[in-house]
Amino acid sequence: MNMPQYGTAQPSEIETSMGPVTLDVRPDVESLKDIWLGLEEVAPYTPSQTYGYAQAWVRNVLAPDGREPVIAVGSVHGRPVFLWAFQTEQALGQPVLTWMGQGHANYNMGLNSPEAAERLQADDLKRLLQHIAERADVSAALLDAQPFDWNGAPNPFARLPQQPHPSGGYAVALGDFEKIYLARFGKQSRRKYSRRERKLEEEGGAVVFGWGDTDEEQRELLETFFEQRELQFAKMGVDDPFTPPIREFCRDLVTLPKGDPARLCMGYLKVGDVVTATFSGSICRDTLAVSMSSLAESDMMRYSPGLVLLRREIKWACDEGLSYYDIGVGGARHKERWSDVFRPLFDSYIAFKPQGLLVTMPLSGWSRAKRSIKNNDVLWPLVQKARRRLFGNQGDSGSGDDD
Known part of the structure; x- marks a missing residue:
């Protein structure tokens, strides 16, 4: 892909509902560190909007592929009010704009100050995105899995034309654990949990829950995760998304x-000396955001170590x-049983040029079809049943039945 020279262009002034916004589009992360960290202090975010995440993504994924990020910073009277981290991809033969790393993140959005979150309107966003698209020389934007709000602050991109994302996010509102546990699970289910833990200890050894502490321990647990997931993906007959750059x-x-x-x-659960399950994520402000999990192939799987670990975490x-x-x-039985917070998500497919419609129209249709199947009470159970017949429970990171 020929990289556009947008990094050498001067900032532009764009009229918005907030007044003139100075828009600076840059191809690097490091030069924006102070602005990035400053906006993290006032803007809602998840791990994938942070400076540390972006720096690691560019260094390990974009740079080895000869690509650069597309970072848009908007300022009012010299004061940064938003930072949107994008990258370019090829989709159906056309260059497109996506959120940085959006295929490996749960939630995608920008860093928006309270002022920008409240005041930026749809027409403002269209003008700003059109200008960014011209700088990056893309035909369309494919912006997936965006929340309507986060921590009570609106996501201004929700004011653009949109469609529902095929899946939503699941979370547990925390507090008194015993009250949560009693509210989610009946006596029979709680007995199952106790029986699982007892059987794990009886047949495998001491059951230990913990978190990686030192860098060495963190690395060792990550390699264990890679090994377990690689085997699970192979049994499912799908490509492992954890490629060398990832x-x-x-x-x-x-x-x-x-x-x-x-x-x-x-995060891990050991039975004896064996890591039988992992649930790992980032502690981002007041949230433990889980992003990946795995199970060891062993006889212990019949006692659902993933569910035991989930409860302990x-x-x-x-x-x-x-x-x-x-x-x-993404829906799963263990998520639905535990969660009392559902986060609906939306996708924005925006064509900036006529040829961009060759991308946005078919992908929009495919996404709608996928959502329709997932929300169909007849079709989706059939799909899940077919998966279980083909792959057993390998695709369910929780493993086992809560009922």
Whole structure:
């Protein structure tokens, strides 16, 4: 892909409902560190909008592929009010704009100050995006899995034309763990949990829950995760999405400093000396945001170590005083049983040139069809049944039945 020279262009002034916005589009992350961290102090975000995440993504995924990010910063009277981190991709033969790393993130959005979140209107966003598209020389934007709001602040991109994302996000509002547990599960289900833990210990050895502490332990747990998921994907007959660049990206995240909101914290359940399950994510402000999980191939799978680990992590998050345990995007039985917060998401498919319609129209139709199947009470159970027949429970990171 020939890279546009937008990094050499001067900032432009765009009229908006907030008044004139100075728009600066840059191809690097490091020069924006102070602005980025400053906006993190006032804007809502998830791990994938943070400076640490973006720096690791560019270094390990974009740069080795000869690509640069497309970072748009808007300022009013010299004061940064938003930062939107994009990248370019090829889709159906056309160059398109996406959120940075959107295929590997649960939630995608920009960093928007309270002023920008409240005041930017649809026409403002269209003008700003059109200007960014011209700088990046793309035909369309494919902006997936965006929340309507976050931590009570509106997402201004929700004012653009949109369609529902095929899946939504699931989270547990935390507090008194015992009250949550009793409210979610009946006596029979709670007995199942106790029986699972007892059987794991009887047949495998001591059951230990924990988090990676040192960088070395974090790395070791991450490699265990890669091995377990690689085997699971192979049994499912699908390509492993953790390609070498993505693995290097994750290796950077697990060694970020403690307290960094993008640090990937490796959570595990050991039975004896074996890591039988992992649930890992980032502690981002008041939320433990889980982004990946795995199970070991062993006889212990029949006792659902993933579900045992999930319960222990939720209790840990309650004890730590966090507000949410976010289990991520996509429906699954264990998510539905635990969660009392559902986050609807939307996609924005925007054509900037006539040829951009060759991308946005078919992909928009495919996304609608996918959502229709997932929300059909007849078709979706049939799809799930077919998956189970083909692959067993390998696609369910929780493994097992809560009922």
